[in-house]
Amino acid sequence: MESAVWIILLPLLTAFFLGIFKLYSDKLFYSLVIVSMVIYLYLLILVINDSYPPKVYSIGNWGLLGINLMVDSFSAMFLLIIAILFITVIIFSLNYIKVNKHKFIILTYVMIAGIAGMVLTADLFNLYVFLEVSSMSSYALTAIKKTDKSIESSFKYLIMSTFGSFFILLATILTYYLTGTLNMAEISLEFKSVPFMIKSTIMFFFIFGYGIKIGLVPLHAWMPDSYEASPIPYNVLSSGLVMKSAIYALIRLLYVIFGVEFLTESGILNIGVFWGVLTFIIAHTLAYQQSNLNRLLGYSSIAQIGYITIGLFLGNEKGLIGGSFHILNHGIMKGTLFLVLGIFYYSLKADEIEDIQGLGYKFPVLSFTFVVAALAIVGLPPFNGFISKWLIIEAAIEAGFFYAAFFILVGTFLSLTYYLKVIIKLYTKTEKKTLIEKPDLSLKLPTFFLGSLCILFGIVPSLPLSLINNIPKFLLNNSEYIRILLGG
Amino acid sequence: MELPYVVVIILFYLGIYTIIMNKNLIKIVVGVNIVESSLILLLILISFKLGGTAPILDRKYELVVDPIPQALALTAIVIGGSLIAVMLALVIKIYKRYGTLNVDEIRKLRG
Numbered sequence: 001m002e003s004a005v006w007i008i009l010l011p012l013l014t015a016f017f018l019g020i021f022k023l024y025s026d027k028l029f030y031s032l033v034i035v036s037m038v039i040y041l042y043l044l045i046l047v048i049n050d051s052y053p054p055k056v057y058s059i060g061n062w063g064l065l066g067i068n069l070m071v072d073s074f075s076a077m078f079l080l081i082i083a084i085l086f087i088t089v090i091i092f093s094l095n096y097i098k099v100n101k102h103k104f105i106i107l108t109y110v111m112i113a114g115i116a117g118m119v120l121t122a123d124l125f126n127l128y129v130f131l132e133v134s135s136m137s138s139y140a141l142t143a144i145k146k147t148d149k150s151i152e153s154s155f156k157y158l159i160m161s162t163f164g165s166f167f168i169l170l171a172t173i174l175t176y177y178l179t180g181t182l183n184m185a186e187i188s189l190e191f192k193s194v195p196f197m198i199k200s201t202i203m204f205f206f207i208f209g210y211g212i213k214i215g216l217v218p219l220h221a222w223m224p225d226s227y228e229a230s231p232i233p234y235n236v237l238s239s240g241l242v243m244k245s246a247i248y249a250l251i252r253l254l255y256v257i258f259g260v261e262f263l264t265e266s267g268i269l270n271i272g273v274f275w276g277v278l279t280f281i282i283a284h285t286l287a288y289q290q291s292n293l294n295r296l297l298g299y300s301s302i303a304q305i306g307y308i309t310i311g312l313f314l315g316n317e318k319g320l321i322g323g324s325f326h327i328l329n330h331g332i333m334k335g336t337l338f339l340v341l342g343i344f345y346y347s348l349k350a351d352e353i354e355d356i357q358g359l360g361y362k363f364p365v366l367s368f369t370f371v372v373a374a375l376a377i378v379g380l381p382p383f384n385g386f387i388s389k390w391l392i393i394e395a396a397i398e399a400g401f402f403y404a405a406f407f408i409l410v411g412t413f414l415s416l417t418y419y420l421k422v423i424i425k426l427y428t429k430t431e432k433k434t435l436i437e438k439p440d441l442s443l444k445l446p447t448f449f450l451g452s453l454c455i456l457f458g459i460v461p462s463l464p465l466s467l468i469n470n471i472p473k474f475l476l477n478n479s480e481y482i483r484i485l486l487g488g
Numbered sequence: 489m490e491l492p493y494v495v496v497i498i499l500f501y502l503g504i505y506t507i508i509m510n511k512n513l514i515k516i517v518v519g520v521n522i523v524e525s526s527l528i529l530l531l532i533l534i535s536f537k538l539g540g541t542a543p544i545l546d547r548k549y550e551l552v553v554d555p556i557p558q559a560l561a562l563t564a565i566v567i568g569g570s571l572i573a574v575m576l577a578l579v580i581k582i583y584k585r586y587g588t589l590n591v592d593e594i595r596k597l598r599g
Binding site (some may be wrong): 125129132134139140143146147151152154155158159162163166169170173175176180182 | 500507513516520523524526531534554556557560563564567570571573574575578579581582585586594599
């Protein structure tokens with residue numbers, strides 16, 4: 001029963017002890033990193049296995065007054081992404097990071113603790129606290145390279161993200177004022193008697209606050225800068241976990257606290273779908289103009305967030321399944337792209353499109369992995385991105401949003417244009433380039449692992465879908481979630 | 489009873505205005521601080537009862553204030569404090585590199 005608590009505690013404790021061990025010996029430091037990573041993986045698998053039917057963990061036996069953690073299928077899916085990306089990133093960064101390596105690993109552990117807390121908690125204020133823990137370590141991780149750009153982009157990120165946090169905190173306080181409780185299930189019951197206008201205002205604050213953290217289009221300005229300036233292993237976590245945990249929290253709040261009837265009544269579902277379409281069209285257009293590969297992938301991340309938003313805001317079963325599956329897939333695909341790019345940067349200092357010319361012949365297997373992930377993210381069969389995109393399109397047609405389904409196809413072509421640009425450059429012959437440093441196996445292995453998952457989840461989608469298929473049961477019908485949380 | 493809420497609203501918008509309109513990094517940090525304080529004030533206000541005492545489990549005290557917002561306020565203060573610390577650290581770094589605190593002069597990145 002305690003394993004879910006340890007999912008939050010273990011990375012925090014590890015980070016604390018890593019800080020002490022760093023002073024004494026490197027050997028102790030790295031052995032603790034590895035040991036704690038393996039135990040963490042074991043704990044995650046234990047909790048994911050145990051996620052259906054959902055379990056409530058009440059800390060300290062305080063019942064509803066205390067802090068409750070809840071593991072349902074949506075959080076289990078997110079724990080799966082944490083498991084996949086955390087392991088790969090830690091192994092990759094052991095050799096990749098040159099500047100401030102110890103600090104990078106410690107901060108990554110703190111960030112994972114925050115994200116795991118956001119995913120598991122069933123308490124509104126805890127959600128805010130864990131959100132701040134993960135964002136605070138993100139600011140530091142963005143600035144960790146100590147270049148002019150990284151510090152500047154970190155400050156920009158900090159200001160915009162803080163702006164979002166204010167609105168989230170304000171909405172949390174107002175919710176407490178109206179309902180007198182912070183437990184999500186009790187809030188949901190109390191909210192039934194709150195007037196429509198007040199509820200809509202609180203919902204607007206939540207959406208605006210989380211919208212900044214997610215990077216929906218008018219609020220996205222910090223994101224490409226932070227991608228350009230931060231170390232690449234952090235980019236993997238940022239696109240795979242930090243943005244996604246914010247959208248996770250938003251969806252959890254909207255569907256559990258407000259309930260799907262209120263969402264339909266207030267018309268926010270229509271706005272969400274429209275916002276998603278706007279987001280990916282603009283982001284794709286901007287991505288096409290970039291010459292820096294990190295920025296290009298950053299804009300592509302924003303675009304994928306658009307697809308996910310459409311899926312999750314459609315308000316039907318298929319949309320939720322497709323959107324959640326796309327969260328998982330995007331983490332894996334973008335992770336692969338960033339890691340390959342990381343190896344190029346490690347061995348050649350290449351991060352502009354011009355720099356990677358001809359590398360397809362120098363690193364044949366790596367480049368093939370890049371092409372696989374790029375085609376997956378565009379949404380071509382038989383890779384994983386195709387299946388989740390297809391589910392979202394089907395759901396959009398089912399819900400009557402024909403324009404959304406049409407624009408997803410348009411967006412696919414737009415993304416194909418700029419990814420083809422990169423792939424063609426990769427396979428254009430040029431004069432020999434000399435390697436600065438040869439990438440070794442600890443860099444390549446995580447990359448190939450993620451790349452092979454792209455193909456595996458594309459050919460056997462039932463593997464993750466058996467977990468994801470249970471998600472709508474507790475989101476579309478919040479009374480089920482409430483019953484379990486109150487009964488626990 | 490209405491006046492404190494008006495103060496909170498004024499402080500909140502003042503802070504937001506400061507963050508958006510100012511060009512000076514230190515003033516932006518001050519703006520963040522003002523918004524943070526207004527939210528903490530709001531937390532304390534919603535738990536306030538005239539004549540209430542500390543929440544001690546005793547029959548003698550009938551009228552007690554709600555303890556939860558006060559605990560939340562403490563947490564919010566801690567988060568706000570660490571946020572300001574990170575922010576000021578970054579401002580110091582920026583000032584050492586660029587020699588200025590004006591936002592317009594330190595643009596290497598394009599939106």
